Amino acid sequence: MTATDWLPEAVRANAIDRKLRAGQALFHAGDSTVGLFEVLEGKVRLVRVDRSGREAVLQAASAGDTLAEASLFSSTYHCEAVATTRAEVRLYPKAALLAEFARDPELVRSFAAMLAQQVMALRTRLERYNIHSARDRVQHFLTVNMRTDRRTVTLPGTLKDLAADLGLTHEALYRTLARMTADGEIKRSGNIIRLTRSTYD
Amino acid sequence: MTATDWLPEAVRANAIDRKLRAGQALFHAGDSTVGLFEVLEGKVRLVRVDRSGREAVLQAASAGDTLAEASLFSSTYHCEAVATTRAEVRLYPKAALLAEFARDPELVRSFAAMLAQQVMALRTRLERYNIHSARDRVQHFLTVNMRTDRRTVTLPGTLKDLAADLGLTHEALYRTLARMTADGEIKRSGNIIRLTRSTYD
DNA sequence: CGAGTGATTGACTTAGATCAATGACCGTGG
DNA sequence: CCACGGTCATTGATCTAAGTCAATCACTCG
Numbered sequence: 001m002t003a004t005d006w007l008p009e010a011v012r013a014n015a016i017d018r019k020l021r022a023g024q025a026l027f028h029a030g031d032s033t034v035g036l037f038e039v040l041e042g043k044v045r046l047v048r049v050d051r052s053g054r055e056a057v058l059q060a061a062s063a064g065d066t067l068a069e070a071s072l073f074s075s076t077y078h079c080e081a082v083a084t085t086r087a088e089v090r091l092y093p094k095a096a097l098l099a100e101f102a103r104d105p106e107l108v109r110s111f112a113a114m115l116a117q118q119v120m121a122l123r124t125r126l127e128r129y130n131i132h133s134a135r136d137r138v139q140h141f142l143t144v145n146m147r148t149d150r151r152t153v154t155l156p157g158t159l160k161d162l163a164a165d166l167g168l169t170h171e172a173l174y175r176t177l178a179r180m181t182a183d184g185e186i187k188r189s190g191n192i193i194r195l196t197r198s199t200y201d
Numbered sequence: 202m203t204a205t206d207w208l209p210e211a212v213r214a215n216a217i218d219r220k221l222r223a224g225q226a227l228f229h230a231g232d233s234t235v236g237l238f239e240v241l242e243g244k245v246r247l248v249r250v251d252r253s254g255r256e257a258v259l260q261a262a263s264a265g266d267t268l269a270e271a272s273l274f275s276s277t278y279h280c281e282a283v284a285t286t287r288a289e290v291r292l293y294p295k296a297a298l299l300a301e302f303a304r305d306p307e308l309v310r311s312f313a314a315m316l317a318q319q320v321m322a323l324r325t326r327l328e329r330y331n332i333h334s335a336r337d338r339v340q341h342f343l344t345v346n347m348r349t350d351r352r353t354v355t356l357p358g359t360l361k362d363l364a365a366d367l368g369l370t371h372e373a374l375y376r377t378l379a380r381m382t383a384d385g386e387i388k389r390s391g392n393i394i395r396l397t398r399s400t401y402d
Numbered sequence: 403c404g405a406g407t408g409a410t411t412g413a414c415t416t417a418g419a420t421c422a423a424t425g426a427c428c429g430t431g432g
Numbered sequence: 433c434c435a436c437g438g439t440c441a442t443t444g445a446t447c448t449a450a451g452t453c454a455a456t457c458a459c460t461c462g
Contacts, residue, residue: 051351056344059324073314105306113274115316122323123260129330143257150252
């Protein structure tokens, strides 16, 4: 379920790791594309800069995220990539990847499947962000991430991470969870949240 | 640049159009997947329902949007699709699509390229949503959607649509634009916004 | 043991949501 | 041809939920 699971050995073997210091650029707009990046450690940002020097973040990638998938189908980059912390990235060179794509059509399908999955996940997060109330946003998250028992959700990381993921401050999340617990809507034990059967049904 | 541009004639020829009344379901969780949907008119929602009947919207698709790309690689649906208005959808049957995929590897690449593009666009919108200030959010939108002259942005639809896209109420957007205009940051003429050179640089 | 981080709660402020009203515009049907 | 219903654009007033600042406690790690 990691974003690079679909990559075959042939491509992995050609990967190149690279360390970056904070502030160092990975590529610039206009550079020729070199391949697919995976962030191993630290944080890397894709940024577009307008003529007055204002920056707009296109993506903030952390460990485990992939970068610049679309660049595989384009000859130059259209944004900057900069490490915002000391970071380590892995490059899967474009040539090796495209060669594998040509040799193995099934691989392209896996790639497409992974991308389709991502599109869905991103759209879902986007919908969540359209909900303005913190409580409803948490509800949305819980409903979507319910385990198959349809009762519990296991939180992946820290609550702070979750807060960032939900687009809330961590304080707002703590308070919201506290209120939901007080109202008997959920029960928490460690990093597991149990949905209490709603009263109206 | 439409989401279905990559579809070849062979697949288009097999498309099936279908009209839905408001509230009508397109498919249910557990149903076998039938193909890729394109919304021609109206609105269709992908929804996940939890055991207490609470709904979480996974995607709200309007005219021009595509639906359930990931279902091409899965045998059953994992959510409900319901028209929220009278709507018309076009179905590209799975069999025809997969057959074309098998016949023409280049097509899968086009599909992947389109998805990669979408992933990037969605990630960018997500980053925008992480910005809490309405003004900075508008700035982000403008910087990202600047035309090649790097000075002007042409608004696609109505301001209300844009507001929804930005995750703001239309009132908030009007006010923000008014303030930015008053501050000389932008100039508006019709649906074109011109970025005034920032003062600090 | 002290530094660093996560979890939590309190107090205060504010930006944006909400409710409301108005004018412009546009198509349409009588 | 014009009145009318609908939607967009815009602005005002008000309210509240979430952001911000701040403090505390628990825990881990070297």
